[in-house]
Amino acid sequence: MEWLDAIIQGILLGGLYALFATGLSLIFGVMRLVNIAHGDLIVLAAFLGLAMVNGTGVHPLLSLIVTVPVMAAIGYALQRGILNLTLGRDILPPLLVTFGLSIIIQNVLLEVFSADTQRLKAGALETASIAIGDQIAIGWFPLIVFLAALGVIAGLQLMLFRTRLGMAFRATSDDHRTAGLMGIDNRHVFALAMALALGVVALAGTFMAIRTNFSPAIGPARLLYAFEAVIIGGLGSLWGTLAGGVILGVAQAIGAKFHPGGQILAGHVAFLIVLVLRPNGLFPRTRDR
Amino acid sequence: MSEGSAAYRVERGTRASRYGALVAVAGLAVLISLPFWGGRADMRTIVEIAYYLALAQLWNLLAGYAGLVSVGQQAFLGLGGYALFVFAMNAGVHPIAAIPLAGIAAALFAVPTAFIVFRLRGAYFAIGTWVVAEVYMLSFAQVSALGGGSGMSLPAAVVKGIAQGRMWRESAIYWTGLAIAVGAIALVYLLLRSRHGLALTAIRDSEAASGSLGVDNFRTKIWVYIVAAFGTGMVGALVFLTKLRISPEAGFNVVDWTANVIFIVVIGGIGTIEGPIVGVIVFFVLRELLADFGSWYLIVLGGIAVLMMLRAPQGVWGLIAERFDLRFFPVQRRLVFDPASFSFVADADKEGKPEP
Numbered sequence: 001m002e003w004l005d006a007i008i009q010g011i012l013l014g015g016l017y018a019l020f021a022t023g024l025s026l027i028f029g030v031m032r033l034v035n036i037a038h039g040d041l042i043v044l045a046a047f048l049g050l051a052m053v054n055g056t057g058v059h060p061l062l063s064l065i066v067t068v069p070v071m072a073a074i075g076y077a078l079q080r081g082i083l084n085l086t087l088g089r090d091i092l093p094p095l096l097v098t099f100g101l102s103i104i105i106q107n108v109l110l111e112v113f114s115a116d117t118q119r120l121k122a123g124a125l126e127t128a129s130i131a132i133g134d135q136i137a138i139g140w141f142p143l144i145v146f147l148a149a150l151g152v153i154a155g156l157q158l159m160l161f162r163t164r165l166g167m168a169f170r171a172t173s174d175d176h177r178t179a180g181l182m183g184i185d186n187r188h189v190f191a192l193a194m195a196l197a198l199g200v201v202a203l204a205g206t207f208m209a210i211r212t213n214f215s216p217a218i219g220p221a222r223l224l225y226a227f228e229a230v231i232i233g234g235l236g237s238l239w240g241t242l243a244g245g246v247i248l249g250v251a252q253a254i255g256a257k258f259h260p261g262g263q264i265l266a267g268h269v270a271f272l273i274v275l276v277l278r279p280n281g282l283f284p285r286t287r288d289r
Numbered sequence: 290m291s292e293g294s295a296a297y298r299v300e301r302g303t304r305a306s307r308y309g310a311l312v313a314v315a316g317l318a319v320l321i322s323l324p325f326w327g328g329r330a331d332m333r334t335i336v337e338i339a340y341y342l343a344l345a346q347l348w349n350l351l352a353g354y355a356g357l358v359s360v361g362q363q364a365f366l367g368l369g370g371y372a373l374f375v376f377a378m379n380a381g382v383h384p385i386a387a388i389p390l391a392g393i394a395a396a397l398f399a400v401p402t403a404f405i406v407f408r409l410r411g412a413y414f415a416i417g418t419w420v421v422a423e424v425y426m427l428s429f430a431q432v433s434a435l436g437g438g439s440g441m442s443l444p445a446a447v448v449k450g451i452a453q454g455r456m457w458r459e460s461a462i463y464w465t466g467l468a469i470a471v472g473a474i475a476l477v478y479l480l481l482r483s484r485h486g487l488a489l490t491a492i493r494d495s496e497a498a499s500g501s502l503g504v505d506n507f508r509t510k511i512w513v514y515i516v517a518a519f520g521t522g523m524v525g526a527l528v529f530l531t532k533l534r535i536s537p538e539a540g541f542n543v544v545d546w547t548a549n550v551i552f553i554v555v556i557g558g559i560g561t562i563e564g565p566i567v568g569v570i571v572f573f574v575l576r577e578l579l580a581d582f583g584s585w586y587l588i589v590l591g592g593i594a595v596l597m598m599l600r601a602p603q604g605v606w607g608l609i610a611e612r613f614d615l616r617f618f619p620v621q622r623r624l625v626f627d628p629a630s631f632s633f634v635a636d637a638d639k640e641g642k643p644e645p
Contacts, residue, residue: 034412036360085599091411093598095358096555100595103548107584107591220543224423227416231409261438265427268420272405275417279408 001135006253014249015146018242019204021229023197025241030193036098039223040105045205060120068202075198079191109216120209228271234281309617324460336466343473345553345565353560355513361418365395365518367540369525388526395522426541440536481620552594558604562618567606
């Protein structure tokens with residue numbers, strides 16, 4: 001029963017990891033950009049939520065009404081102002097620019113909010129749970145996070161395959177030159193993709209801040225979890241990313257059962273095993289060209 | 290065509306490289322003699338400059354030439370540091386002699402590591418190397434024989450075994466630092482001038498084209514990765530011989546051993562040997578200037594690196610080299626035309642026979 005409990009908690013944790021990874025997966029799919037600052041943007045969103053909650057006293061989930069559009073606007077500006085300039089055949093500029101941004105965001109957060117660990121208080125929601133039998137209880141909050149991940153991914157899939165914007169995303173993903181010839185403004189489409197990705201990041205960052213302690217230094221670890229979920233699931237597949245997040249979450253939960261320090265290590269090792277056995281991930285749709 | 294062959298010759302050396310070599314030899318002689326007239330603090334700073342220079346050269350070899358953008362070189366730095374402690378404390382090897390052994394240990398770890406990370410390409414390779422470095426860090430934190438998460442210190446007896454007297458101990462470490470920096474530059478320079486260097490440059494310019502011309506891209510890259518791990522492991526051993534204390538956090542630190550190095554190379558100029566040298570100077574000057582401003586130092590450094598990448602991706606050295614046509618480490622062959630035989634080209638034009 002203890003193990004079943006660990007696996008259930010791991011699956012729910014996987015929902016959070018899938019939310020971390022969705023933005024990364026989306027922007028890779030649309031513009032082949034790997035954003036090394038992704039984890040630090042998650043932490044930035046968490047601190048925005050913290051500032052909102054501390055400033056106005058609203059419930060953390062209500063602060064999303066502000067943080068999601070703010071992060072989306074930051075995403076649009078970031079892509080339009082900086083990242084679009086780095087896209088091209090050479091992989092070095094986007095990689096090194098986002099790496100620089102990662103270090104900048106971390107240290108600005110350190111200057112503004114200090115190195116203290118923080119937490120968003122969500123009141124009764126933090127401890128409310130549904131009891132299943134005597135030994136297993138599912139927390140309402142982890143369940144909400146998991147359902148939100150399902151909802152976000154289903155919504156993105158609908159958007160990608162049912163709307164004109166989704167068609168533009170898929171067209172630029174397949175061949176941005178031809179898409180440009182057909183009247184699509186790639187710079188605008190890329191910026192919209194980044195805005196959407198950072199909107200999801202705002203959601204992920206706020207959930208993370210309610211679930212665990214956070215500090216300016218934890219961004220890179222979130223980037224690695226997100227990256228691992230994307231690679232385990234297979235490039236370009238959003239449902240695969242969800243599966244990757246769940247596998248990572250379960251591996252971490254099982255690792256924690258074996259050894260108190262084994263949680264993160266077990267997640268990384270699960271990723272490396274998948275990489276050795278299935279280099280393209282479990283459900284690949286896009287090849288890294 | 291016999292006339293044509295006399296019209297040009299292939300040269301590699303430049304005037305700058307010949308004079309530069311003279312200045313470098315003189316400068317090196319001054320640096321070698323520094324323990325006899327300089328201060329302790331100067332020696333420490335120069336060792337630090339030396340190991341950052343070596344790290345920058347090695348990272349530049351990986352990213353600037355082989356196209357392997359690694360964000361996980363701290364893996365080999367930490368491995369080298371730990372290897373030094375194990376060799377010196379448990380096997381009784383002389384600490385200076387343990388430095389090359391630590392390099393070999395890091396290279397041995399690089400082989401299985403390469404097997405895993407080479408399954409990822411481009412940007413994904415970058416993050417994959419980072420994951421592997423984290424795995425090494427978390428694993429070393431679990432080994433209680435190596436001090437676990439809190440690390441360990443080098444015993445005084447081992448430190449005293451380096452040489453008789455404090456002055457000679459510090460000088461020995463100082464000279465080793467100089468040797469590693471000069472060795473790293475020489476390694477990259479000689480490698481690039483060899484046929485492997487030609488293969489590397491071809492891979493950098495176009496992987497598909499170099500592959501079709503018979504270059505074994507994969508093999509060349511694996512070798513570069515292992516050589517860089519060897520060098521980085523040696524630097525790691527030197528770093529922790531100067532610090533006398535190692536922990537997983539310090540040994541596998543991404544900011545100290547990779548972020549700083551990337552900034553040095555990007556600011557100095559990626560894909561040149563001069564670039565990391567210029568970058569290391571900029572880095573240490575900035576560090577002195579911003580010493581009192583805490584984390585602003587990294588914000589400014591990151592900002593400059595981002596700006597350089599956007600506005601001048603060839604770096605500070607690239608700008609200088611373009612402006613003054615300077616090359617201190619010529620690795621490319623250049624055609625030099627003999628002015629006297631230019632008439633041959635003009636004659637061919639008159640006769641209306643285009644050269645094949």
